Amino acid sequence: MLLTDEKINFLTNKARENRKLVIEMLMNSGSGHTGGPLGLAEIMTSLYFGILNHEPENPSWPERDRLVVSNGHICPSLYASMAQAGYFPIEELSTLRRYDSRLQGHPERLKLPGLETTSGPLGEGLGQTLGMVLADRLDRGCGSQRFFYCLLSDGELQEGSTWEAIMSAGKEAPHNMIAIVDRNHIQIDGMTEEIMPLEPLTEKWRAFGWQAQEIDGHSFEEIFEAIGQAKAVFGRPSVIIAHTISGKGVLSWERKYEWHGKIPNVQEGKKAIEDLK
């Protein structure tokens, strides 16, 4: 898909706003994850403002595409995009992780309309996405126009259950299943390649029968181009390994695993929001 300059400007502004909302949410909540959500601003913005066929005012619309967020801990970025898209008021973001909030510390489907599943424990989203695709195939056949996206962290590729699902999807070979891996190389204990190496990652997915692409996860052109390619493939599931920088947008937080599960204090947060401009 060719993006106009106007569309790229629009998406860039939305992604910047997404990062600002994420930092504000975390300052408010007093706990949560910082690095991952900031690295996902372009991907989340692309999904909610261009890729997903959805109706925010009608979240249970049957024809919608499904987005299964397997890496539930990045939910500040997800919630921010959903609010920006109109699923709920922006003001509600300040209730993140609070008592009686719909914005639970990790996403819960039954709490917030628009979430396709409950997540947090890792390695469970891809299998659920496959289950949804299999149901869709029964109901709509192989020509279904609904697409099923699953967002995964790179750390959760260390879960055996993720590989069970990768293997299983390779067998079922659906045309409308697209996984996006947030390849930021960090996890809570350190760098992925030190904790438990994942490389050669793209080759591994291919070996399991997937079409695999590697992109710059901060480039809107590359994100939309890769989604177009993934949708064009028939008879195979698709994965997009999106290289991202954790903490992206705030220079002193970028690429630092220490910021995986740490949140900014008020001073750090205010300075970070300034830096975004």
Next chain:
Amino acid sequence: MKINLVEKLYDLSIAQKAIRDGFGEGLLELGEKKRDVVVLTANLKESTRAERFAEKFPERFFEVGVAEQNLASVAAGLAMMGKIPFMTSFAVFSPGRNWEIIRTVICLNEANVKIIGSHAGLSVGPDGASHQMLEDIALMRVLPKMTVIVPADAEESRKATLAVAEKFGPIYLRLSRDKSPVITTLETPFEIGKALVVREAENPQVAIIACGLMVYRALMAAKKLEKEGIGCVVINSHTIKPLDQETILTIAKKTGAVVVAEEHQKFGGLGGAVAEFLTEQYPVPIEFVGVADRFGQSGSSAELLEHYGLGIDDIVEAAKKVVKRK
């Protein structure tokens, strides 16, 4: 309520059939009746008796291979799209291995998934301790939103299979492998959450509450006890969660002494459920017939049930003991 048990209940020639066979028959009926029913297996379609469904409705049958975690996740995804998935495996693998996935994506999500754990209990026999799941009732009973059902025989298993498809939400249905006496008939009622009084003496001194293949043993024990002048009420508590509190409270008041018999660890199963309830509502002495915090071993089903204290005489002894404690 008329319960219409088989005529030759206490005759040694009573017909025997595996509880899992009743599930297979129920599943086939469901396949015809309900288009939304889909079946998954983790490389155990023949053993779990899902095979006939798979042959007749291949498009609604999914084989995930030896991958019980994925079995639970895929089933949840199917349920979220409106299907009624039955996920089948051995109880030790599912819900044994995949417990946290069941907790998160099936229970917390309130997904309409039916978890079928076959080959539960000591009666798996020769396969040995690694395959003899004796902790599954505890694992499932503790989960919010989960319903837990342990049918007493093949016919009740068939009815339970049909019933779980009609009830929305996560349900665990526990099955056994070996043949066991068929005590119920086509006419015997089955309702989730409604225990059955299957035998009642005129002035009962003790209640025996059982589930699964221990219901037959409880009946045999009651017959022996009555010969010795100890009147019994025998309850088939096929639904362990939600427990039929009304029936259990009534018989606890009537008898003042309870024995619980199950093919499970004494900890955390039906016995635990009954004890939790009666302790709060109407404390009476209780004796537990179950496995005493041990693993099993290889052997025939009959040998093992005797060796681990699940024999008819074990129930008799427990009943005498609890009556003395009154």
